Structures are given as C-alpha cells and as structure tokens.
Amino acid sequence: MNTDTIRRIRSVVRDYAEAVYRFVREIPNRYPWLTKIYAVWCWISLLLFIAGLFLYRDSRTMLVQYLWSFYVLLQFWLLCRSKTFTWKKTAMFMLLGIFLVIPVTAWTLMGVHGLVGGRTTDTWSQAVITPIAEEIWKLLPLGLYLLFSRRASAMSLSDYTLAGAASGVGFQLMEELSRRWLNSGIIGRTYGYSTTMLGGETIHWDFWTLFPGRFEESIFPTIMTVSHPVHTAMVALGLGLAVRYRKRLTHWIFSLPALLLGWSILDHAAYNGQNSLPEWFMTISEWTGSGYHTKNVFLLMLLLGIVLDYIALNRVRSQLPMMAGERFLDPLSEMIQMWRVFFAKRESFSTVMALIRERREMGFSLLYGNAEAVSVQEELRIRMLHHYRVAAALVLLLLGMGIVAGFTAYWQGHMQVEPSACFSCMFDSLQNWWDRLSLREKGAILLGAFSLALLFVGFWPALGFAFTAISIPASGHEIAKDIRDPKRLLTPENAAAALIALALSRVPFGRLAKKGGERLEIWLEKLLKRKGKPEPDIPHKKPDVDGPKEKPDSGKPEEKESSKSPEEEDYVHWSKAKYKGVELYDSRNGALGEFDGIDVENGIFYEAKSAEGLNRIHPKTGKPQQTPQQFTDKQLYQKTKTRINNLMQKAVGTRTTPDGTSEIPSLEDIKSIRRFQFQLDGDTPELRAAAENSLNRLRQEFPVYTFSIRFGVK
Incomplete structure (x- = not known):
C-alpha cells in the first residue's frame, strides 16, 4: 500500500x-x-451514583480505583509543562484506553488461544503473549490520532507523553478495578485486594509516590514493573522524539521507540514470569x-x-503574544503567571491558562505544522487573541477592585451604620462555622465539591467551582460587611442583586454565569419592586402618525419603555454607512472581496444580500433553482467565512471600489x-430558518464574532 493510497483512505x-460529528452537534x-x-x-444518574455509594460496596470500590487513576493522570498532566492538549482531549485518550485498547487486547489473546490452544495461566501466555499484546495495543489511540488528526504534525513532545500516559491510565483503571472486584473475599477485605500469602502486597497505591500503582512484592523485593501509564508514556515520548528529529538524524532514530517498547515488554514479561x-x-x-x-x-x-x-x-516567540514581564518562554514564568492570577482573581485563571496553552499550540503549529495543521491556525489565532485581551485586562480589573475597596473602606469609616439585619449575621455565622472546622473537614468539603463538579465540567472549571464553593463561607465576614454598606442597602432589591452578583462573579463559567446572573438580577429587581411598591396603571397612548411631538415639561423625569431590541436601536441602512465599497487585496494586488458598508466607530460590517430570483423555477426540472438553505449557505456562511479568513490571513491592504466612498479605513x-x-431584502419563514442555520454555523466556527440579520431591507 503506497503513500497516496494511505492518504486517500485517511x-x-x-x-x-467529521460529517458525523457535525451532524451530532446539530442534533x-x-x-x-x-x-x-x-x-x-x-x-438521575448522579443521584443513583450517590445512593450506590451507600448501598453497594462494589460502587465504593469503583470510586476508590477511579480516584487513584485520576490521581496518576493528574500527576502526568502537571509534569508535562509544554503540553498543548486540553484536559478534555486527554480524557478522550483515557476513554480510548478503556473502550478500545482493552477489547482489542482481549480479542487478540482470544484469537491466539483459539488458534494454538492452551490456557491464559500458561507461562507462554501470561509472560510472553500478554505483555507483547498489552504494550503494543496501548499505543493504538496515539497511532489513530497521528493518522487522522489535522494537527498531529504540530504536537509537542509533552503531548506524545500525555497521550501515551492517558491511554495507559485507562487500561490500568479497568485492569485494577477487575482485580478489586474479583479479590473481594475475606483476605482482600482484611489485607487488601493485592495481598498474597508469600509475597505480601504486590500492587502499591501510595499517595506520596510519583506514578503510584507499581507491581512489586513487599517482602524481600528483587524485581518490579512500573505502572502501565509509565511504560506507554515512555514509548510514546520516544516516538515523538523520532518524529520530531527524523530529518536531522535520519530514519534510524525510529530505533529509539522500538528499543523503549522492547524494554517495556521485557520489564512486563520478567515480572509476570x-x-x-x-x-x-x-x-x-x-542488566536493565x-x-x-x-x-x-x-x-x-x-x-x-x-x-x-x-x-x-x-525560536518563534516574536510571533507569539508575551505577557507582562516575559522575555523568554519558559515553564517557570508560566507557572508564576498562572498562580499569581489564581490567588488574585480565580475567575480569570482558566482564561490565562488557556492563553498559555494555546500560545504553545500556535508556536508548534508555526514550527512543525504541515498544510493540514496550518488550516486550523486562524481559528486558534482568534481564540488566542481573545484570551490575550482578557489576560491583559486583568491588571485593570485588579486596579479597579483596589479603588473600590479603598472607597468602601472610606465610606465605612465616615458613615454611621445602623446595626445589621440577620441576613448579614448569617454570613458572619457561616464564617464562624467554617473557621471552627478542622483542616481535614475543610479538605473533605473541597474534594466533595470538586468531585461533584467534575461529573459535569472539565478539570479546571471543576477546580474553580470547588474553590468558589469554599470561598463563600471563608469570606463570610467580608460579604456581611458589603451587605452592611449603606451604598448597597439603599433598597432591598439592590442588596439582593449585589449579593447574587457577588456569588455569580466568583463562579468561573464564562458567559453562562454572566448571562444567567444578569437575567436573574433583572428579574429579582422587578419582582421586589412590584412587591414593595405597586406601579400605577397608566394607559398607553398610541404613537402620533406625524412623528414625535414635544411634550410640556411636567417637572418630573419621564420614563420611557422602549419596545425595540438593541439590534433594532442601532440599525443603520448599509447605504448610510460612512464607508462603502471597501475592497481587500492581497500581495499580488488581487481582489479578495469587498464589504458593502463599514462602521469603524461602532465596529460593524454591513452586508447587503438580495434574495430576488430565489424561487425562480428552472425550466428543465420544474423546481426552484436553489433552496433557501442553499442560498444562505452560499451567500451568508461560505462568503462570510472566506471574507474573515482573507481579512486575517491574505489581505495586505484596502482600496475603494468604483461605487465606493473616496475615503476608506485601513x-x-x-x-x-x-x-x-x-x-x-427577502422575508419568508423558510428564509428565516435557513438564515439562522447558516449564522449558527458561523457562530460555531468564529465564536469571537457576532452575527445578526435583518429581513425585508430594500
């Protein structure tokens, strides 16, 4: 099979x-x-899981082994400082180790025994075939990723390590869980599931050990084998070194991962037999x-x-965003930046961490990325720019918090405040309760909140949620002081809204918390206003057809309730834009498309689209020449996607079109x-639905952009 055939199959x-993935995402x-x-x-699953922990011993056994395996993967995650993989992608390799490697290994052993006979307890099976099959098949997830992923050529050496380790963690999770379930007799419950009569404890899970789960007799040990993740991570790292330096050191460098694989099989086989x-x-x-x-x-x-x-x-740091005080890229300064943000403002911790990871991803893409890896650079560049702006704004936010804190202290020192209500006393009591807890009890609450959140979100959001959960009782006195602040207690609704804003601001869930918090605050303010002070029923007057007229000043501020949405309020016809007919051109002076109108001050691109002839019947087929979905996919989705990519990648300047304005932006x-x-200019239900589908595709591919549409504009 030649290279072209492999490329076509891939x-x-x-x-x-990818088509199946997009279809599932649209469901x-x-x-x-x-x-x-x-x-x-x-x-329901969460409740059943919690109930199972109380009712079934095997459920608790499963949780114990899961926590141990998670702890091993976390150690690899923290050590691989140059990684570009996300926690979600790493977890996918772990799942492949469970649902792919284990069945393939089992089928391989069953096939061998089906062909040559024998039992799995035979020496040749247990000490020869099993180590070879396990150590080779644990590399299968990494092999599939290298074959089919678009950005496989831009992986860091830590990514290779993390992929191999995660696959090994998944394999060992199910292997050890099976041992725990099967060895649940009186000896296993008394001395541990891995205890033997002659060798003592043979499988070691120690909290203070790096990469726990090693196989070693506890009585007079003379031989051992490290855990599955270490073996697979070592071979995967050797493969990464070979791929990275194959051109410089010739293809003989691939003997390195082959030797490491042989060493892993040797350790595994020697211990088993x-x-x-x-x-x-x-x-x-x-000798080894x-x-x-x-x-x-x-x-x-x-x-x-x-x-x-x-x-x-x-070597490419000049093309990457650098944070304040950074002259070189190194793991120590990156860790200092992340922990500084973690202790100063935990809500921005995940953003800064994402910026640092995506900066590395962009760097490796520039260094080693092939044509496929380059194709996803622009999306990565947009995400990285977004995170960089958020991280840069962190300094201003911290400065603003200091000013607010100083003003609060001044206000409290110069104003007489009446004794607080029980609402604020509740938070004082909450912190008093928290302070009385022992370190072990606080740790149990923190781990409980973290484990609960981990069922629904990734590792770092779960960590932020856990620290946020304990920060509320730990900051009870400060919250009570904010409640006692007369500026915050002018009205009951403001006090409640401020409390909700304070709580939601400490939950690092991005737009979900922000939008949900804003809606909840607005709803609460309206509710409390309605309860505390009923509004008079004023009949609404129909608008004057001749336009608005000046009303005599009654001495009271006039309240207006606008029926327009924000999108309607800043509506401007594209022909009224300050700049019209702005064309992009490339380095060869070739046209790359134009924008119908641009509002630089408000940051808006205006695009006029005509749907005339959309329902025109084709004389041969008797059907419309194109459906509304085909029209919007071409005119809205495809052209806008091309326009954004050209704007960010190929364009070198702007020029006016024959019908454009003489003055244009740069x-x-x-x-x-x-x-x-x-x-x-068109407006039908089918056209609206098709346009929304096309805009949703744009929103998914370009999350930092905002897309809106108006129908019936002539």
Missing part, C-alpha cells in the same frame, strides 16, 4: 467522521427537548535494572523533551471589528 475516513439545535432530557438523565521464565531471560532483565530504573529514565527523557520544546518555542482599522450585520 481523508475519506476523516471526512466521514441539540434541531431538537432542543433532547437537552432537557439529557439534563434530567444526568441528575519471574518464577517460570528461563534464567537467561531474567539475567537480561537484571529489574524494573527499578525505568521510571528514572522516563523522567530524564521527559525533562529533555520539555527543554527541547521550549527551546523550539523561543486594514488595521477593520481587523479589530467583530460584528457582522446582514441586510436581506
């Missing part, structure tokens, strides 16, 4: 998988009621350290990989605009 499989938009069913199912394998085989195992040097060699390789990654990143002036307003 393209077909990947295109089909919640087409059937919103499925989202509600899914939410109900999640809560230590009492039955030939003496010469055990002698070779002793009998399993005691494997972890040390892996750590040295990981350190080398991280150093090589950051040396490479610094390319740099319009690159920061993030809002499109389409004005369409």
Whole structure:
C-alpha cells in the first residue's frame, strides 16, 4: 500500500467522521427537548451514583480505583509543562484506553488461544503473549490520532507523553478495578485486594509516590514493573522524539521507540514470569535494572523533551503574544503567571491558562505544522487573541477592585451604620462555622465539591467551582460587611442583586454565569419592586402618525419603555454607512472581496444580500433553482467565512471600489471589528430558518464574532 493510497483512505475516513460529528452537534439545535432530557438523565444518574455509594460496596470500590487513576493522570498532566492538549482531549485518550485498547487486547489473546490452544495461566501466555499484546495495543489511540488528526504534525513532545500516559491510565483503571472486584473475599477485605500469602502486597497505591500503582512484592523485593501509564508514556515520548528529529538524524532514530517498547515488554514479561521464565531471560532483565530504573529514565527523557520544546518555542516567540514581564518562554514564568492570577482573581485563571496553552499550540503549529495543521491556525489565532485581551485586562480589573475597596473602606469609616439585619449575621455565622472546622473537614468539603463538579465540567472549571464553593463561607465576614454598606442597602432589591452578583462573579463559567446572573438580577429587581411598591396603571397612548411631538415639561423625569431590541436601536441602512465599497487585496494586488458598508466607530460590517430570483423555477426540472438553505449557505456562511479568513490571513491592504466612498479605513482599522450585520431584502419563514442555520454555523466556527440579520431591507 503506497503513500497516496494511505492518504486517500485517511481523508475519506476523516471526512466521514467529521460529517458525523457535525451532524451530532446539530442534533441539540434541531431538537432542543433532547437537552432537557439529557439534563434530567444526568441528575438521575448522579443521584443513583450517590445512593450506590451507600448501598453497594462494589460502587465504593469503583470510586476508590477511579480516584487513584485520576490521581496518576493528574500527576502526568502537571509534569508535562509544554503540553498543548486540553484536559478534555486527554480524557478522550483515557476513554480510548478503556473502550478500545482493552477489547482489542482481549480479542487478540482470544484469537491466539483459539488458534494454538492452551490456557491464559500458561507461562507462554501470561509472560510472553500478554505483555507483547498489552504494550503494543496501548499505543493504538496515539497511532489513530497521528493518522487522522489535522494537527498531529504540530504536537509537542509533552503531548506524545500525555497521550501515551492517558491511554495507559485507562487500561490500568479497568485492569485494577477487575482485580478489586474479583479479590473481594475475606483476605482482600482484611489485607487488601493485592495481598498474597508469600509475597505480601504486590500492587502499591501510595499517595506520596510519583506514578503510584507499581507491581512489586513487599517482602524481600528483587524485581518490579512500573505502572502501565509509565511504560506507554515512555514509548510514546520516544516516538515523538523520532518524529520530531527524523530529518536531522535520519530514519534510524525510529530505533529509539522500538528499543523503549522492547524494554517495556521485557520489564512486563520478567515480572509476570519471574518464577517460570528461563534464567537467561531474567539475567537480561537484571542488566536493565529489574524494573527499578525505568521510571528514572522516563523522567530524564521527559525533562529533555520539555527543554527541547521550549527551546523550539523561543525560536518563534516574536510571533507569539508575551505577557507582562516575559522575555523568554519558559515553564517557570508560566507557572508564576498562572498562580499569581489564581490567588488574585480565580475567575480569570482558566482564561490565562488557556492563553498559555494555546500560545504553545500556535508556536508548534508555526514550527512543525504541515498544510493540514496550518488550516486550523486562524481559528486558534482568534481564540488566542481573545484570551490575550482578557489576560491583559486583568491588571485593570485588579486596579479597579483596589479603588473600590479603598472607597468602601472610606465610606465605612465616615458613615454611621445602623446595626445589621440577620441576613448579614448569617454570613458572619457561616464564617464562624467554617473557621471552627478542622483542616481535614475543610479538605473533605473541597474534594466533595470538586468531585461533584467534575461529573459535569472539565478539570479546571471543576477546580474553580470547588474553590468558589469554599470561598463563600471563608469570606463570610467580608460579604456581611458589603451587605452592611449603606451604598448597597439603599433598597432591598439592590442588596439582593449585589449579593447574587457577588456569588455569580466568583463562579468561573464564562458567559453562562454572566448571562444567567444578569437575567436573574433583572428579574429579582422587578419582582421586589412590584412587591414593595405597586406601579400605577397608566394607559398607553398610541404613537402620533406625524412623528414625535414635544411634550410640556411636567417637572418630573419621564420614563420611557422602549419596545425595540438593541439590534433594532442601532440599525443603520448599509447605504448610510460612512464607508462603502471597501475592497481587500492581497500581495499580488488581487481582489479578495469587498464589504458593502463599514462602521469603524461602532465596529460593524454591513452586508447587503438580495434574495430576488430565489424561487425562480428552472425550466428543465420544474423546481426552484436553489433552496433557501442553499442560498444562505452560499451567500451568508461560505462568503462570510472566506471574507474573515482573507481579512486575517491574505489581505495586505484596502482600496475603494468604483461605487465606493473616496475615503476608506485601513486594514488595521477593520481587523479589530467583530460584528457582522446582514441586510436581506427577502422575508419568508423558510428564509428565516435557513438564515439562522447558516449564522449558527458561523457562530460555531468564529465564536469571537457576532452575527445578526435583518429581513425585508430594500
């Protein structure tokens, strides 16, 4: 099979998988009621899981092994400092280790025994076939990713390590869970599931051990084998080094991962067959350290990989955003930046961490990315720019918080405040209760909140949620002081709204918390106003057809209730825009498309679209020449996508068209605009539905942009 055939097969499989993925992503938009069913199912599953912890011992056993495996994966996650993988992608490798590697390994062993016979307890099966099959198939998820992923060429060496480790963690999770369930007799419950009569404890899970889960007898140990994640991570890292330096060191460098794989199989086989394998085989195992040097060699390789990654990143640091005080890219300064933000303003911690990770991803894409990796650079660049702006604004936010805190202290020092109500006393009592708890009890509450959140969100949002949950009782006195502040207690609704804003501002869930908090505050203010002071029933007067007339000043401020949405209030016909007919051109002076109208001050691109002839019948087929969905996909989705990509990648300047204005903005002036307003002359239910589908696709691919549309604009 030649290279072209492999490339065609890969393209077909990947295109089909991406089509299925897009179809699945569209299902919640087409059937919103499925989202509600899914939410109900999640809560029912959570309740059943909690009940199972109390009712069934095997459920508690499963949770214990899951926490141990999660702890091992977390150690790898923290050590791989040059990674670009997200926690979600890493978790997918772990799931593949469970649902792909284990079945494939089992089928392989079943096939071998089906062909040659024998039992799984035979030496040749347990100490030869099993180690070979397990160590090879644990690399299967990484192999699939390298074959089908568009950005596989831009992986860091830490990504290779993390992919192998996560696959090994998933494999070991199910392997150890099976052992715990099967060895649940009186000996297992008394001395531990891995305790033997002659060898003592053989599988070690120690909290203060790096990469726990090693296989070693506790009585007179002479041989061991590290856990599955270490073996697979080491081989995967060797493969990453070979891929990275194959051009410089020729293809002989691929002997490195082959040797590491052989070493892993040797350690695994020697431990499994230590009492039955030939003496010469055990002698070779002793030459390699009998399993005691494997972890040390892996750590040295990981350190080398991280150093090589950051040396490479610094070659392109001029093309990457640098944070305040950074002259070079290095893991120490990145950790200092993240922890500084974590202690100063935890809500922005995930944003800063995402910026640092995506900066590395962009760097490796620039260094090693092939054509496929380059195709996703623009989306990454937009996300990275968004995170960079948020991180840069953090300094201003902290300064603003200091000013507010100083003003609050001044107000409290110069104003006489009446004794507080029980509402504020509740938070004082809450912190008093929290302060009385022991460190163990506080840790249990923190871990409980973290574990609960981890069922629904990723690792870092769950960590932020846990710290937010304990920060409320831990900051009870401060919250009570804010409530006692007379500025916040002018009206009951303001006090309640301020409290809700304070609580929601500490939950790092982005737009969900922000939008939900704003709606909840508005609803609460209206509710309390309605209860506290009924508004008079004033009849509404119909608007004057001749236009608004001046009303005599009654001495009271006039309250107006606008019926227009924000989108309608700033509506401007595209022909009234200050700049019209602005064309983009590339380095060869070729046209890259034009914008019908641009409002630089308000940051809006205006695009006029005509739907005339949409329902025109084709004389041969007797059907419309194009459906509304085909029309909007071409005119709204495809053209806008091309326009944004050209604006950010290929365009080198702007020029006016023959019908455009003489004065036009520069390319740099319009690159920061993030809002499109389409004005369409047609208006039918089918056209509206099709346009919304096309705009939703744009919103998914360009989340930092805003897209809106007006119908019936002539």
